[in-house]
Amino acid sequence: xxxxxxxxxxxLVAADGFxxxxxxxxxxxxxxAGMLLAAFLADLLLGPGGHSPGQVLEALLTPEQASPxxxxxxxxxxxxxxxxxxxxxxxxxxAGAQMQTVLDNPLxxxxxxxxxxxxxxxxxxxxxxGISLLPLxxxxxxxxxxxxxSLVAAGMIHSLSRLRGVGLDTLVLLGIATMFTFxxxxxLLQYLASPDALQQLVFWSLGSLSRPxxxxxxxxxxxxxxxxxxxxxxGWQLGALRLGSIQAQAMGVPVARLRLGMLAAMAxxxxxxxxxxGTIGFVGLVAPHMARLLVxxxxxxxxxxxxxxxxxxxxxxxxxxxxxxxxLVLPIGIITALAGLPAFFLLxxxxxxx
Amino acid sequence: MHDDDLxxxxxxxxxxxxxxxxxxxxxxxxxxxxxxxxxGKSTLLRALAGIEPARxxxxxxxxxxxxxxxxxxxxxxYYLPQLGGSQAALSVxxxxxxxxxxxHPGRVRRQDLAHVEAALDSMGxxxxxxxxxxxxxxxxxxxxxxxxxxxxxxxxxxxxxxTSALDLHQQLRxxxxxxxxxxxxxxVLLALHDLNLAARFADHCWLLKEGRCQAAxxxxxxxxxxHLEPLFNVRLSVDRGPDASLRIQALGL
Numbered sequence: 001x002x003x004x005x006x007x008x009x010x011x012l013v014a015a016d017g018f019x020x021x022x023x024x025x026x027x028x029x030x031x032x033a034g035m036l037l038a039a040f041l042a043d044l045l046l047g048p049g050g051h052s053p054g055q056v057l058e059a060l061l062t063p064e065q066a067s068p069x070x071x072x073x074x075x076x077x078x079x080x081x082x083x084x085x086x087x088x089x090x091x092x093x094x095a096g097a098q099m100q101t102v103l104d105n106p107l108x109x110x111x112x113x114x115x116x117x118x119x120x121x122x123x124x125x126x127x128x129x130g131i132s133l134l135p136l137x138x139x140x141x142x143x144x145x146x147x148x149x150s151l152v153a154a155g156m157i158h159s160l161s162r163l164r165g166v167g168l169d170t171l172v173l174l175g176i177a178t179m180f181t182f183x184x185x186x187x188l189l190q191y192l193a194s195p196d197a198l199q200q201l202v203f204w205s206l207g208s209l210s211r212p213x214x215x216x217x218x219x220x221x222x223x224x225x226x227x228x229x230x231x232x233x234x235g236w237q238l239g240a241l242r243l244g245s246i247q248a249q250a251m252g253v254p255v256a257r258l259r260l261g262m263l264a265a266m267a268x269x270x271x272x273x274x275x276x277x278g279t280i281g282f283v284g285l286v287a288p289h290m291a292r293l294l295v296x297x298x299x300x301x302x303x304x305x306x307x308x309x310x311x312x313x314x315x316x317x318x319x320x321x322x323x324x325x326x327x328l329v330l331p332i333g334i335i336t337a338l339a340g341l342p343a344f345f346l347l348x349x350x351x352x353x354x
Numbered sequence: 355m356h357d358d359d360l361x362x363x364x365x366x367x368x369x370x371x372x373x374x375x376x377x378x379x380x381x382x383x384x385x386x387x388x389x390x391x392x393x394g395k396s397t398l399l400r401a402l403a404g405i406e407p408a409r410x411x412x413x414x415x416x417x418x419x420x421x422x423x424x425x426x427x428x429x430x431x432y433y434l435p436q437l438g439g440s441q442a443a444l445s446v447x448x449x450x451x452x453x454x455x456x457x458h459p460g461r462v463r464r465q466d467l468a469h470v471e472a473a474l475d476s477m478g479x480x481x482x483x484x485x486x487x488x489x490x491x492x493x494x495x496x497x498x499x500x501x502x503x504x505x506x507x508x509x510x511x512x513x514x515x516x517t518s519a520l521d522l523h524q525q526l527r528x529x530x531x532x533x534x535x536x537x538x539x540x541x542v543l544l545a546l547h548d549l550n551l552a553a554r555f556a557d558h559c560w561l562l563k564e565g566r567c568q569a570a571x572x573x574x575x576x577x578x579x580x581h582l583e584p585l586f587n588v589r590l591s592v593d594r595g596p597d598a599s600l601r602i603q604a605l606g607l
Contacts, residue, residue, distance in 0.1 A: 240456050
């Protein structure tokens with residue numbers, strides 16, 4: 001910058017401060033990407049099967065030289081699972097971040113507000129009972145059902161959040177009530193289901209990365225990309241929401257339409273993730289809080305970092321699910337719940353009555 | 355008539371507002387809205403800003419507000435609501451930038467930052483640029499909110515009770531900033547409760563009661579016991595202080 005005497009010193013300081021923060025935020029984004037890469041690699045290299053990390057690396061880099069067993073393990077099991085962890089983690093984190101933004105509620109995420117349970121029940125309905133609400137088949141039927149139910153749950157949350165006297169905490173209680181409702185319905189399915197289908201129901205209620213497929217990965221990737229693009233376009237408006245809805249309205253933000261649209265988009269994102277991996281809680285709650293602590297709530301840094309944190313958390317959780325009990329892969333939802341619940345309690349306790 | 359004078363002929367909003375003008379808010383002047391609670395001051399400001407869907411006959415610089423597109427309107431008029439502070443994890447700089455970019459979306463460019471810094475500078479916020487919103491005092495937050503308004507360079511700036519949560523020093527300070535904005539040629543509308551602050555800062559007044567306009571015009575003509583006593587339903591003494599400034603005191607019910 002030139003030494004123009006007209007530019008006062010505090011002005012330089014403010015401009016510098018802005019640039020410094022900008023650089024710091026970008027550094028955190030790079031750091032987040034680095035963490036994700038490390039977690040992703042660890043998730044690939046370690047796991048049951050008794051293959052050494054060296055063998056896995058060899059199978060990854062030069063598949064034709066590796067033994068068939070290792071090759072199949074890596075390419076058909078570990079790599080798709082790790083990719084699913086990355087996409088599902090990022091998807092849940094983005095959904096959580098935007099739900100926290102549009103509902104102005106730090107406790108919001110697809111799990112705590114019941115969207116995930118609703119989606120889970122919808123998907124189970126397709127897979128276990130063969131009932132499809134939309135004219136779709138196979139995994140798409142599950143995803144379609146999940147979307148219908150999560151949309152209904154999101155619509156309920158939206159209309160309730162507009163009522164007078166419904167506070168932020170009430171909203172979470174309603175979300176938990178929604179969760180109970182759909183868990184009970186899932187239990188009903190469980191009771192009626194054949195022993196064969198029971199195994200699948202455990203999958204929906206506890207969450208699992210164990211059945212990756214190209215379609216599942218592609219579907220999540222497409223919807224995630226779409227919602228990220230949408231959020232990017234609406235970034236400034238979404239940011240303005242954080243200043244309070246009247247002030248956002250005064251800035252020309254169509255608050256009601258934006259809220260409704262984003263909630264619907266997040267219901268879709270939740271649905272495709274849940275249809276692929278079942279109910280995995282707390283990643284969507286914790287990841288945005290990590291991002292917020294590091295870079296604040298400016299959307300263009302907050303959202304990408306939330307996604308990176310979510311993906312990293314999911315990879316780490318997957319790693320734990322493989323390593324905690326040797327020879328047994330625990331449902332990943334149990335791991336994230338055990339790790340995420342303390343954070344949830346902390347968030348509740350930190351909220352002071354305003 | 356000046357380029358940017360705001361002229362309100364009538365505003366109607368089912369049962370809440372039935373304003374018959376004309377009421378003028380000239381450019382370069384501070385126009386104060388006075389009236390008891392529930393008189394419709396905030397509603398009127400919101401209606402002018404386009405937030406409340408009212409039937410409106412008003413013109414800005416000669417062109418009808420109703421004929422402006424919503425984008426033109428939100429560029430021309432800015433309404434600053436009564437504030438309660440923010441818990442958002444945003445810095446002062448980011449919050450002001452946000453306000454600018456909701457009007458001019460897209461990538462952050464160099465001149466955007468120059469605008470933001472000019473607004474921060476004009477509100478004396480340079481030293482606070484890096485602070486989080488949640489850590490600010492009421493007066494500081496109010497100044498940030500005004501900087502958010504100023505950065506958009508609206509032709510009409512409307513503020514709803516900007517002094518309500520502030521101590522005496524901060525009240526005067528905020529109103530001095532507001533006065534300076536009017537001196538730059540904007541028309542400034544202020545909803546106020548405090549009659550003495552109104553007497554000190556108003557060039558023009560609009561007196562509102564029960565959604566109707568009781569009187570509108572130069573402050574000297576409006577701020578009289580004859581107008582104010584029925585407006586607030588109290589007994590008042592209005593006289594001139596030693597420095598010829600207006601002093602208004604409540605005597606009783």
